[in-house]
Amino acid sequence: MRVKICGLKDPAGLEAAARAGADYVGLVFFPPSPRAVTPAEAAALSAALPGGPQRVGLFVDADDALLEAVTGALALDVLQLHGAESPARCAAVRRRFGLPVMKALGIATPADLDALAAYAEAVDLFLLDAKAPPGAPLPGGNAAPFDWTLTAGRRLPRPWLLAGGLTPGNVAQAIAASGAPGVDVSSGVERARGVKDPALIAAFISAARAA
Ligand SMILES: O=C(O)c1ccccc1N[C@@H]1O[C@H](COP(=O)(O)O)[C@@H](O)[C@H]1O
Numbered sequence: 001m002r003v004k005i006c007g008l009k010d011p012a013g014l015e016a017a018a019r020a021g022a023d024y025v026g027l028v029f030f031p032p033s034p035r036a037v038t039p040a041e042a043a044a045l046s047a048a049l050p051g052g053p054q055r056v057g058l059f060v061d062a063d064d065a066l067l068e069a070v071t072g073a074l075a076l077d078v079l080q081l082h083g084a085e086s087p088a089r090c091a092a093v094r095r096r097f098g099l100p101v102m103k104a105l106g107i108a109t110p111a112d113l114d115a116l117a118a119y120a121e122a123v124d125l126f127l128l129d130a131k132a133p134p135g136a137p138l139p140g141g142n143a144a145p146f147d148w149t150l151t152a153g154r155r156l157p158r159p160w161l162l163a164g165g166l167t168p169g170n171v172a173q174a175i176a177a178s179g180a181p182g183v184d185v186s187s188g189v190e191r192a193r194g195v196k197d198p199a200l201i202a203a204f205i206s207a208a209r210a211a
Pocket residue numbers: 006007026028030033034035058060082129138139140141142143144163164165166184185186187188
């Protein structure tokens with residue numbers, strides 16, 4: 001079971017995730033998000049946490065200038081593309097930056113899962129999230145779940161993480177219903193929007209590992 005804690009922006013949250021054994025920590029480079037960090041802030045956070053989880057940079061339809069600024073400021077392990085990036089754009093980013101790409105896709109129907117095939121050769125991992133609710137200011141990080149049974153019994157073309165509305169209280173049920181080999185959370189481990197809670201992070205990782 002792979003576990004990613006996303007939207008970390010303070011040392012306490014990052015340390016809690018590392019101490020509890022997170023596989024990935026996500027740093028958000030999308031300024032409208034309450035979880036956004038600058039490249040300099042991310043570099044300082046990352047430097048304070050030697051070793052440990054893989055660093056994932058989350059981008060939404062980012063241009064190469066932003067990707068260059070971030071990858072020049074700190075060593076990322078994975079690029080999470082959470083916008084409307086096409087398969088060709090994912091492939092170009094992977095080639096140019098030489099890093100694994102995790103493509104986030106919004107899921108609401110079985111047909112949305114069929115769409116993964118077009119990305120299979122262009123990406124290394126998928127992150128399956130709910131589609132953003134109407135009027136939501138962000139394309140993800142909205143605490144919105146999708147129907148977890150949609151993925152049950154489906155063979156997907158790449159390893160994947162389940163996201164969207166997960167919490168310490170529902171992650172075990174989500175894993176059982178979806179068959180997910182990994183999970184990703186942001187809102188569900190926050191005490192206020194954009195403010196991570198170390199105790200919830202530890203509880204989430206423990207519940208996911210026990211599932
Ligand atoms: O978290 C954000 O601010 C964010 C902004 C823009 C795109 C994606 C974002 N977060 C990702 O969405 C999933 C699901 O979030 P939640 O747990 O439902 O709040 C999260 O894990 C991030 O990968």
